[in-house]
Amino acid sequence: MLALGLLILAAVLFLVFTFLRRKSPGSFRSIDAYERLNRSVGLAVEDGTRLHISLGRGNLFTARGGSALAGLAMLRRLAERTSVSDRPPVVTSGDASLAILSQDTLQSGYRAAGAEEQYRFSTGRLTGLTPFSYAAGAIPTIHDENVSTNIILGDLGAEAALLTEASDRENTKLIAASDNLSAQSIFYASAQEPLIGEELFAAGAYVGAGASHESSLHVQDILRWLVILAIILGAGLKILGVPI
Amino acid sequence: MRVFTAALAIAAGIIVLLGYFYPDQLEAFRLLLVDWAIIIAGMAVLVGIFNLAAVQMEKFRARQKGGMYGILLVLSLLGTFAYGLFFGPEDRYLRLTVDAIIVPVEASLMAILAVTLIYASIRLLRRRVDVMSVLFLSVAVIFLIAIMPTPFGGITALQDFILEIAGMFSRGGARGLLIGIALGTLLTGLRVLFGVDRPYGGN
Numbered sequence: 430m431l432a433l434g435l436l437i438l439a440a441v442l443f444l445v446f447t448f449l450r451r452k453s454p455g456s457f458r459s460i461d462a463y464e465r466l467n468r469s470v471g472l473a474v475e476d477g478t479r480l481h482i483s484l485g486r487g488n489l490f491t492a493r494g495g496s497a498l499a500g501l502a503m504l505r506r507l508a509e510r511t512s513v514s515d516r517p518p519v520v521t522s523g524d525a526s527l528a529i530l531s532q533d534t535l536q537s538g539y540r541a542a543g544a545e546e547q548y549r550f551s552t553g554r555l556t557g558l559t560p561f562s563y564a565a566g567a568i569p570t571i572h573d574e575n576v577s578t579n580i581i582l583g584d585l586g587a588e589a590a591l592l593t594e595a596s597d598r599e600n601t602k603l604i605a606a607s608d609n610l611s612a613q614s615i616f617y618a619s620a621q622e623p624l625i626g627e628e629l630f631a632a633g634a635y636v637g638a639g640a641s642h643e644s645s646l647h648v649q650d651i652l653r654w655l656v657i658l659a660i661i662l663g664a665g666l667k668i669l670g671v672p673i
Numbered sequence: 674m675r676v677f678t679a680a681l682a683i684a685a686g687i688i689v690l691l692g693y694f695y696p697d698q699l700e701a702f703r704l705l706l707v708d709w710a711i712i713i714a715g716m717a718v719l720v721g722i723f724n725l726a727a728v729q730m731e732k733f734r735a736r737q738k739g740g741m742y743g744i745l746l747v748l749s750l751l752g753t754f755a756y757g758l759f760f761g762p763e764d765r766y767l768r769l770t771v772d773a774i775i776v777p778v779e780a781s782l783m784a785i786l787a788v789t790l791i792y793a794s795i796r797l798l799r800r801r802v803d804v805m806s807v808l809f810l811s812v813a814v815i816f817l818i819a820i821m822p823t824p825f826g827g828i829t830a831l832q833d834f835i836l837e838i839a840g841m842f843s844r845g846g847a848r849g850l851l852i853g854i855a856l857g858t859l860l861t862g863l864r865v866l867f868g869v870d871r872p873y874g875g876n
Contacts, residue, residue, distance in 0.1 A: 526713075645864060
């Protein structure tokens with residue numbers, strides 16, 4: 430019942446904040462990686478280079494699907510913003526369902542921007558079904574397709590190091606975030622401005638995906654404080670010997 | 674049509690979610706929906722493989738760099754797929770294909786990965802010199818030393834102590850990160866459930 434209560438609380442807060450945010454957009458702390466991302470999108474459109482967006486291999490049937498969905502939300506916004514570019518972004522993924530959804534998301538983004546004719550099915554790619562085959566399939570995209578910025582956002586493991594290494598060799602910009610702790614430590618060592626923990630889920634809000642993404646961040650903050658209070662309370666009760 | 678797909682997706686999502694909280698009433702329906710989704714995901718693999726082959730063929734047709742590798746990939750794919758259809762996945766030659774090609778290739782990539790990680794660690798201080806980077810590298814080195822086998826065999830009491838102390842902080846940090854990720858996943862799921870984010874092309 431506690432889990433259901435938490436879910437209902439989160440849903441109510443989300444709806445309330447979304448309603449409030451529609452009236453007055455919020456302001457957020459600066460995250461260097463997302464500022465760099467916003468600059469890179471504009472530069473890629475201007476200098477005719479590509480964005481490579483890697484959505485990882487998050488299976489939508491598992492809890493890892495959350496990061497994939499966050500990546501898709503960001504992709505949708507990026508597709509709209511780059512719809513005027515001669516070179517559309519290329520999206521690679523390591524899960525078949527995710528690859529199909531990435532194609533659908535790209536098409537929706539172009540449609541919303543009134544440029545549906547820009548959509549090519551080959552820009553949403555499945556590059557492999559195992560971690561290493563996925564990385565091996567995505568590396569040629571980084572090397573050969575005139576990519577200026579690599580955005581790696583999703584569920585990846587240690588194979589993420591192969592992608593960051595390829596990006597480094599091509600001297601391209603790298604913006605990387607993952608829900609996987611191994612991948613986060615790799616990104617911390619490889620990226621200029623690493624994104625840690627739940628910063629992955631802030632991507633939508635920072636690329637201007639709308640009030641719902643902004644309100645999600647506020648609700649996350651509130652829930653985080655509730656979790657902190659619960660941990661402190663639990664620890665205090667345990668110290669006092671109260672059974673919990 | 675878009676409204677219909679959105680309504681269908683939202684209804685299915687809510688039923689599956691509520692199925693976890695009310696198993697007596699909704700468990701059977703939840704499992705049915707999940708089974709359907711698994712069948713669709715199976716078909717998605719076939720569509721994804723078709724996409725993979727089509728992208729490689731286009732690379733070859735457009736004479737892009739690496740196009741020949743693409744043709745090799747498509748021919749290998751068709752060959753093993755046809756062989757697997759006729760003789761089944763348990764055939765010894767098909768298993769040999771996996772053992773002699775895929776396993777060594779992935780093992781080689783794993784070896785490259787080890788070198789890549791060491792190289793990335795060395796470059797970290799060149800890329801970003803701050804307290805956190807130094808701490809990150811120091812802890813990584815301490816952990817490596819602590820789990821290294823010694824000439825005396827096994828893990829010594831000192832190594833055990835290092836692992837215990839450093840592990841206490843790293844486990845705490847990892848739990849903090851995972852709680853943040855869980856909250857992010859919860860809110861992302863709610864956005865999809867409310868139909869605000871529609872990755873299935875509905876908006």
